[in-house]
Amino acid sequence: MNFPGMDADSSRLLLQVWSGSYLMEAGRYLLVALLLWGGVHGLLRRRLAHRVISGWPRSADLRREIGYSLLSMAVFAGVSLGVVALIWNGQFVVYRQPGQYGWAWFWLSLPLMLVIHDAYFYWTHRLLHSRWLFRRFHGVHHRSRNPSPWAAYAFHPVEALINGLVTPLILWAVPVHGGVLLVFSLHQIIRNAHGHLSIETLPRGFARHWLGRHFTTTTHHHMHHENGRGNYGLWFTWWDRWCGTEQAHYLARFDAVTAARPEGDTEQALHSAA
Template identity: 30%
Template sequence: MDLVLNVADSYVLSPYVYPASWPEDGALRQILSLLVLTNLGAAVLYLGLGVTNYFLIFDHKLMKHPQFLENQVRREIKYAMSSLPLISIPTVALFFAEVRGFSKLYDNVDDSPLGWPGLLLSMISFLLFTDMCIYWIHRILHHKLIYKLFHKPHHLWKIPSPFASHAFHPVDGFMQGLPYHIYPFLFPLHKVLYLALYVFVNIWTISIHDGDYRVPDALTGAINGSAHHTDHHLFFDYNYGQYFTLWDRLGGSYRHPSALLGKGPHDLIRKLQAEGKLGEGRVTAEGKVNGVARKEE
């Protein structure tokens, strides 16, 4: 994060915002700057990537699904934008620790004992480490003692849009983002690669909420895509993973996506349209999703 802070200091904050008596390496100034930059960056990534996905990728036919709520997109955005500032507070504490040199982030490839191959290894280990951590954090958030307190708001969106990606309770959002921030305190990571992975994480988080179920057949069983995550929203106890299906398989929570079996949200919409039932405000007379009783949360 110090790369972003340095650019902001050089071109905006030092020339136009802070008085000369406030040194760039002052703790208070760094905390205030990080707070502003983190909130601004989160909003730009969320809204920018969300809008792009919404208009270019998201299938708007999903908005006809009986479980797509009235004014849902507006509600998702409102919830996310109210949560992001609160999520940023503990996040800034971690960014501040990075800036003060407590992490294992490094500037030059030569600083890595493995050189350029180390960058590839770091990227792979980052994905594997965070996927494992998020699986277990996500699963714990589904425990009956804490689910209603923190994670239930995210499951309000049974048929999510891209804007549901960040529509979390602040505690939920911070906990699921924590592995990304812990990694560079445990393992060496290039600063530029860290920023690139941070952007990728946001893109991926939006993509698994966008209803685009296309995944190469050879990767369907390994990649936790939008089809997998949509089933998590619909059926609750399955597909907790972030990128991969590995931990769901090991933890007994893997479910092959219903959308890839001809039993997904699009299939239900087509069925209801054919039966003339679309718009009745219910999924079926029995309260089922394609004949499968949905667990109440």
């Protein structure tokens, strides 16, 4: 199959880049979601039963979450294809020598990219909650009231495209080291899957801790899935606090979810949460 205006070799190369990106992205997603699902929902199920935030995810939700996530990664791979083409064209710079643009930039670039991504996500997420966009696109992600780690990329393809554009937007503005880009994408899948865990694994007091309070938790995003309002943030709690969109009972809910397990309560917690 040749793409319009391209010879066979160029078309084959594009397909190889797309499929390579897809396999890499899907491999990471499946591995991280499987580890979290198998570890927390499997091995630690009894031990963490008292930390289930509002209920166990249903298998029908899991199947839908995996299906949409695999579809989203086809979109992400398309975005990666565009990024690779722009790198080849010299418009985007992904460099190899860590000191090439100064060591300060090498170390600062990752935190800065996370802050940019957080702001980008918060505002596009707010926009996706407008009635028109929610009904057509973002509602897909909210069909899971009790999400699982498999929901990490469970988006409508249009939302996947909006989310995937953050990397080319950053590369359009600044050069990024290849290793930084890798850590950026690994952080993304790990925290995204963790945010949809439905079980709070962070220590008691984390959400009020002087450092921990800046980071979103599973409870934070889970509450967003429960009622579709407030707690729009991705990595940090900042924008929700600045804009007054943090849910009023977030800290109290986190305290309740992470409270010590009553003695001998495992069976009851498993039963009532099921």
